[in-house]
Amino acid sequence: MQSWVDGQPADAVALKSRALAYGDGLFETIAVKAGQPLLLELHLQRLAHGCQRLAISADLPLVRSELCRYAALMGDGVLKLILARGDSQRGYAADPLATARRILQGSPPANYPQANAEQGIRLFPCRTRLAEQPLLAGLKHLNRLEQVLARSEWQDTEHAEGLMLDTSGRLVEGVYSNLFLVRDGVLLTPELSRCGVAGVMRAALLEAAANEGIALRVGDFVLQDLAQADEVFVCNSVYGIWPVRAFEALNWPAGPLTRKLQRIASVLLDA
Ligand SMILES: Cc1ncc(COP(=O)(O)O)c(C=O)c1O
Numbered sequence: 001m002q003s004w005v006d007g008q009p010a011d012a013v014a015l016k017s018r019a020l021a022y023g024d025g026l027f028e029t030i031a032v033k034a035g036q037p038l039l040l041e042l043h044l045q046r047l048a049h050g051c052q053r054l055a056i057s058a059d060l061p062l063v064r065s066e067l068c069r070y071a072a073l074m075g076d077g078v079l080k081l082i083l084a085r086g087d088s089q090r091g092y093a094a095d096p097l098a099t100a101r102r103i104l105q106g107s108p109p110a111n112y113p114q115a116n117a118e119q120g121i122r123l124f125p126c127r128t129r130l131a132e133q134p135l136l137a138g139l140k141h142l143n144r145l146e147q148v149l150a151r152s153e154w155q156d157t158e159h160a161e162g163l164m165l166d167t168s169g170r171l172v173e174g175v176y177s178n179l180f181l182v183r184d185g186v187l188l189t190p191e192l193s194r195c196g197v198a199g200v201m202r203a204a205l206l207e208a209a210a211n212e213g214i215a216l217r218v219g220d221f222v223l224q225d226l227a228q229a230d231e232v233f234v235c236n237s238v239y240g241i242w243p244v245r246a247f248e249a250l251n252w253p254a255g256p257l258t259r260k261l262q263r264i265a266s267v268l269l270d271a
Pocket of ligand 1 (some may be wrong): 148176177196197202235238
């Protein structure tokens with residue numbers, strides 16, 4: 001589908017875009033079903049929070065209405081919204097009065113193998129580590145070179161995702177997903193105040209777990225915690241939940257808590 005820039009059909013952005021020069025902006029990747037953007041409120045909340053943290057001035061009500069109009073035309077697919085801080089001349093200094101550009105791109109629905117969700121996936125052990133930067137942690141900002149490097153580490157189809165640690169060896173997330181472990185019936189997920197993207201599906205699952213009375217701990221975990229886990233899964237807002245069945249020599253079943261949350265995620269992604 002034809003992309004839009006600032007509400008107009010367009011195939012290109014200006015060369016002076018700060019998104020191009022510095023990765024100065026934010027993005028959201030949103031599943032669209034029957035013309036509806038799914039988990040919209042959580043996506044918009046993360047975007048608003050990112051704008052506030054990075055002092056990006058954006059017309060968020062306009063972003064919402066434009067995004068909904070675009071999604072309605074898409075039908076089913078994946079919508080990428082890029083919010084690029086306004087244009088600038090040379091140099092890092094940003095024009096405080098510039099309003100963010102809105103870029104919308106629609107793609108067909110993601111067609112991951114059904115087996116990922118049914119039988120589970122094998123995680124690749126990425127050597128690329130995530131740097132700690134609390135000012136950017138949690139945000140879905142446009143600087144994604146760590147993920148680009150990590151994703152270049154494997155080409156085979158045996159691994160559907162990679163596991164990323166931070167430079168201190170803590171578990172953080174997948175290359176394009178968040179990570180959960182289950183141990184003794186308690187749902188565990190890494191805290192993301194130093195690095196990582198605070199996923200929309202992660203937020204939805206944390207809320208669902210609280211509503212279901214599932215014991216939950218958000219904290220620091222290391223590879224040994226992975227070895228001691230009873231269940232492991234990854235999630236994002238496009239595919240929902242994939243059980244992790246293997247990481248190096250470790251193996252897990254797709255356990256009951258993973259399956260329960262997977263059903264909840266499927267409902268959230270089925271408008
Ligand atoms: C680095 C990273 N972490 C986590 C996620 C999951 O985020 P969400 O649940 O918002 O899709 C993504 C999604 O693409 C990601 O790129």
